[in-house]
Amino acid sequence: MNDLVKARFLATRREFLRTTSKGLGALALGGLIAPERLLGGALTGPAGPGNGGVLPGYHHLPKAKRVIYLFQAGAPSHLETFDYKPLLNERWGEEIPDSVRGTQRLSGMLAAQSSFPLVGSVYDFTRNAKTGGYFSSIMPYTAAVAEDICVINSMYTDAINHEPATVFMQTGSQQVGRPAMGAWLSYGLGSPNKNLPSFVVLLSKGRDDVQNLNMQSWSSGFLPSHHQGVQFRSGKDPVLFLNNPQGITRDRRRRELDVLEALDREQQQRWGDAEIDSKINQYEMAYRMQASVPEITDFSNEPDHTFDLYGEEAKKPGTFAANCLLARRLAERDVPFIQLYHMGWDQHGNLPRDIKTMASSADRASAALVKDLKQRGLLEDTLVVWGGEFGRTAFSQGKLTKENYGRDHHPRCFSMWMAGAGVKPGMIYGKTDAFGYNIVENGVHVHDLQATMLHLLGVDHERLTFKHQGRRYRLTDVHGHVVKGILS
Template identity: 65%
Template sequence: MCYHHHHEEVAKQMNRREFLTRTSLAGVGLAALSSLLPQQLFGDTNPKPVLPHFAPKVKRVIYLFQSGAPSQLELFDYKPKLKELFGQELPASIRGNQRLTGMTSNQKSFPLAMGKFEFKRHGKSGAELSELLPHIGKVADELCFIKSMFTEAINHDPAVTFFQTGSQQAGRPSMGSWLSYGLGSENQNLPAFVVLLSRGREGDQPLYAKLWGNGFLPSEHQGVIFRSGENPVFYLNNPNGIDKMSRRRVLDHLAKLHEAQYQHVYDEEINSRIAQYEMAYRMQSSVPETLDISREPDYIYDMYGEDSKKPGTFAANCLLARRLIEKDVRFVQLYHQGWDQHGNLPNDIRHMAKSVDQPSAALIKDLKQRGLLEDTLVIWGGEFGRTNYSQGKLTPDMYGRDHHPRCFTIFMAGAGIKKGITYGQTDDFGYNIVKNPVHVHDFQATMLHLMGIDHEQLIFKHQGRRYRLTDVAGKVVKGVLA
């Protein structure tokens, strides 16, 4: 009897409990032996989850991630006291024992800073927004502002990784991958998780594939980057000399080889690879059609702004996000780089705000007019906030702000979220939270809840430990739920 058939006989004659009972092996010896035997003998350690756990309010998510951390003080969280005390020292009682970055820890003083930007109230909700965001102000009654976000991460890379994967360390699945794994795709011709990249200005913090990676989940759940240009997805087009029918025959034979290999080693990643090949084949026709925005009417371009005609811009990606949502893509992740403003903040933030203001508002209006906002969640925000004191030189027209994880602002709109509210509050200095703090894991738990998922029950076992997006924390923020 061959090695493989012998294991099949063992599996038939002995279940897991009987195997452990009859063998005298223990500890490392048992673990080593079990790793050599087919996993069918022990049962699937990660059976496909049966989701949703309860009726979802959200079917799809568009996450407009503002990489580099926009200053909440110039955009959302108006603090007139900072104008009143401009240039004066931040009181030690307010700063407390807050951890500082290496960029300001050696500063001898911490002068309070506030620029000349004016704030005004918008809509029936009376939301206070900066003059830098006039278009977002016009949709303020659709928005839920959370002004009491906080995180433990104080540097960009771990902070962005924390938001996207639930851990400051690389290697965990991203939230889009978790949703793809748990809920699957509603369109078999497009990925469940798509990533779009844009840049508002040069010289900002880099982004890495780990942010949309699948971690230890099957690789078919990783985010797929759609790039601007003729080849939006790498290796999607047929090589020279290979037509569609030839590629189909190659894939059919490759699938047979993979199936034979799977029957020999029982590695689920083999099935994931087959699924990816098949998805790439189907995407050959679906992707060009979806990404072709040339047929959009002029009023749509006018709504999103002139940049929406320029591939790769934030405005163009917002328009693409709407098209992807129309095709039932589960999770669309936009990253917009350029918000890391340690110096020359007044000028740089004006430029960055202009790049996102009109298209962000247009996306919400466009989704609403198409009836898509009723089951779509839109999220807007960065990885942490900015200090109320200046980093380096301070004048009304020239100052910068360092990283501030203790409090910052994000906003959401769409399905399951209360409209026209502000949740949470910071002190008069914009330095500490005084009401309704919301941790990164709370935010993640709330997003999963809106998708019909109990965050404590979406679990994947890896290397002997059960993992989830919210790690061992997180609670649903019920105060923002409609």
């Protein structure tokens, strides 16, 4: 071997990087621009068959490992919470201009109403000096975490009634039968935690008089059934039918499941039905949950300062505060999708009184969750989403007085907020007109929100699909764009 050849063989790695495509700088730039190419294809990580997901890996580098979705069922009024409109107070009782209302579709509850008087909020708003955002006096705890959240004041939807609007927010379709976002995530990415469901659902209500939710909102739809949301309930048995009957030991249950699985495998080989695999998965998950669920729902090891943060309500199982605390505990154990539904925000009348009741039940715990995740280092890879299914009208429904009024459904604009993994903190995004009736800047459709959430989880919403009845479906159907303006 001559000296030149020998020198080439003895070249150091440093020399190789320096002389190849301008060295380390090119590698770094390539990693930022197209990390998936640098790694030779799909990004590996918690996603993939090893964790029960169909995707071989992430489509791109994820910012979020998990989602906590604080869904406020009934549609909070954006005009009483985050979208301050002083003009409505100045023109209180005046008819809404036709040029503002336009041809906006109204719900059937306004069919007999001939007058549409403008109504402002009876609550004061304060402006955050750093973010520029306005926060209602009924949301003081949320106002205190303004610099940690991104408020979107330009959400809009296609639906005008509660059930289709709620189902649309969760599944991307107003018609029941489609998989919920949590089911899509479970199907695509699986879960690193084998002892808890990948999609957990928690329910609470801030008032007694509330509309019930359709369980289709956390359905697996046409996806295999073991991807559906599992509801944790308050009380002695958080998951129904989880405990063994009297006289059945855990060892005996294990033997029964082994025999049952052998029979199911035989049936699977004969019929090739994917639901047989789902049943096996569900039996095994239930067995593991017998040990994991009692531990995670037991708050006895939580220190006093936790309840000082979330409030005394957190000690009462089934309250929104208790569910927020449970959501944090689930996040600590890497449950990928945690869905909270807080019912009672539908105020067609008695709005000043009832929305204050709802805010007092949700405001402190929502902000506490953000603080708690942040102080534990979990907020940086946990996406928190807060909001309802649509907004409320700028005019009053029914009789208007200075002490009392109501607002009807309004799909054309409403407010939500997001916090955590990959979302710009301390930001106000989007804008409505002076009446809080129409979007004038940076509209965000429901499908855009869904696409953005999946993007933060490392998933391209156009590439996570499932073939059903001859066509390929996805969460965002044929719509949706990632809202890059809110991404850090």
